[in-house]
Amino acid sequence: MRRLFPVTDQTSPAPGDHPWSLDELAEAYAYPALADGAHWLRANMVSSLDGAGQHDGRSQPLSSETDMRIFGTLRALADVVVVGAETVRQEGYRPARAREDFAARRAAAGQGPAPVIAVVTASLDLDFTLPLFAAPLVPTLVLTGATAPADRVAAAAASGAEVVVAGEGAGVDPARVVLELADRGLRRQLTEGGPRLLGQFVAAGVLDELCLSVSPTLTAGDAQRIAGGPRVDVPQRLTLASLLEEAGFLYTSYRRI
Incomplete structure (x- = not known):
């Protein structure tokens, strides 16, 4: 792993550098200091060179071992992981686990042993007997709208999940999700x-940071991009905060200007 931007004493043109430790990754991806009451929403996604956000419906074929280490690091730094219901179904989501490597760091930051998983869903068409809902280390949140199906809301609550209303209709308001x-x-x-969920956050103007892994792969076909949904009226420009490289993968972090 080498850092290409910003230039620091870890910047090196030499190939074959040793893999970064989890502590080094945690420092590289640390959240900015937050003022009282402030919050920070970052996204973590992977994309092929030709813009695919998935292959055969899953992101794993585009990933790498280092990408998964960064994925785990970003989770370990977060208070909450927000995910759409379709991704829960397709990727086989499980509860977040406590990781000994990050225990001291989380305790020092006033965090619990593992991040909360928050599932955004309008229909609540989910299997609430799965471990994500029935046996998490910390209760899973289910964010939905005020007019969501009452029987599905009851099923979610019966599983032990906490149902959070974050919209006036059937679906959620992305800006309200962040505030809730x-x-x-x-x-x-x-x-x-x-x-689709990422696209909603982008369109609502509440995304603060995008951590994008660019995979040195080509897929062609008609795979979905990393963000879908409504088109923004004016393209949003971000600024490059960090750029790492290993084995042809680019690990980027872009932040709101």
Whole structure:
């Protein structure tokens, strides 16, 4: 792993550098200092060179061992992981686990042993007997709208999940999702998609940071991009905060200007 930007004493043109430790990754991806009441929403996604956000419906074929180490690091730094229901179904989501490597860092930051998983869903068409809902280390949140199906809301609550209303209709308001989580003390926020949910956060103007892994692969076909949904009226420009490289993968971090 080598850092290409910003230039520091870890910047090196030499190939074959040793893999970064988890502590080095945690420092590289640390959340910015937050003022009282402030919150920060970052997204973590992977894309092929030709813009695919997935292959055969899953992101794993585009990933790498280092990408998964960064994925785990970003989770370990977050208060909450926000994910769409379709991604939960496709990627086989499980509860976040406590990781000994990050225990001291989380304790020092006033965090619990593992991040909360928050699932965004309008229909609540989910299997609430799965471990994500029935046996998490910390209760899973289910964010939905005020007019969501009452029987599905009851099923979610019966599983042990906490149902949070974050919209006036059947679906959620992305800006309200961020605020509802922050009101619960979950201010360091991470979304892992899917593309439709990320697109909603982008369109609502509430995304603060995009951590994008660019995979040196080509897929062609008609795979979805990393962000879908409504088109923004004016393209949003971000600024490059960090750029790492290993084995042809580029690990980027872009932040709101």
